[in-house]
Amino acid sequence: MWHACGLTRPWNDPRADLDQARAGATSTVLVARRAGVVVGTVMAGVDGHRGWVYYLGVQPGEQGRGLGSALLRAAEAWLGAHGARKVQLMVRTGNPVSGFYAGHGYAVQDCLVLGRWLEPAAG
Numbered sequence: 004m005w006h007a008c009g010l011t012r013p014w015n016d017p018r019a020d021l022d023q024a025r026a027g028a029t030s031t032v033l034v035a036r037r038a039g040v041v042v043g044t045v046m047a048g049v050d051g052h053r054g055w056v057y058y059l060g061v062q063p064g065e066q067g068r069g070l071g072s073a074l075l076r077a078a079e080a081w082l083g084a085h086g087a088r089k090v091q092l093m094v095r096t097g098n099p100v101s102g103f104y105a106g107h108g109y110a111v112q113d114c115l116v117l118g119r120w121l122e123p124a125a126g
């Protein structure tokens with residue numbers, strides 16, 4: 004489903020991301036099911052300061068029916084219950100989804116997101 008939603012990238016292993024988020028006490032993956040089949044997901048985690056949302060996606064044939072909104076609200080509730088007071092997320096450049104988030108009260112933040120890969124731990 005994540006592939007169909009365009010959420011995967013060659014440098015990320017979605018299975019490893021899923022397992023890591025589900026294994027942690029401060030992260031989770033919530034799903035929406037129709038007739039037992041997963042048709043939507045959202046990953047949420049608190050980092051000790053903020054809550055973050057990843058992998059929000061709804062199966063293309065199921066979009067536009069409120070599932071994405073319900074998943075986002077569920078993630079916010081989960082994060083709030085786990086101590087987060089602010090929720091943040093990253094939207095890839097070129098993804099036209101900003102309007103969806105704006106409709107849920109999300110605004111562009113006055114900061115630049117930087118990142119770097121860590122080398123695997125030795126031993």
Ligand SMILES: CC(C)(COP(=O)(O)OP(=O)(O)OC[C@H]1O[C@@H](n2cnc3c(N)ncnc32)[C@H](O)[C@@H]1OP(=O)(O)O)[C@@H](O)C(=O)NCCC(=O)NCCS
Nearest residue numbers: 008059060061066067068069070071072094099100102103
């Ligand atoms: C973003 C996404 C999860 C929304 O899920 P959804 O189930 O279609 O959303 P909803 O049905 O709850 O839509 C809620 C509102 O957002 C609007 N909306 C949905 N997608 C939108 C978009 N791409 N741009 C602007 N508005 C959008 C809907 O029109 C609806 O507005 P309304 O309440 O005024 O009618 C879904 O489009 C998706 O899976 N996209 C591909 C994956 C992706 O890019 N995820 C975000 C990664 S940061």
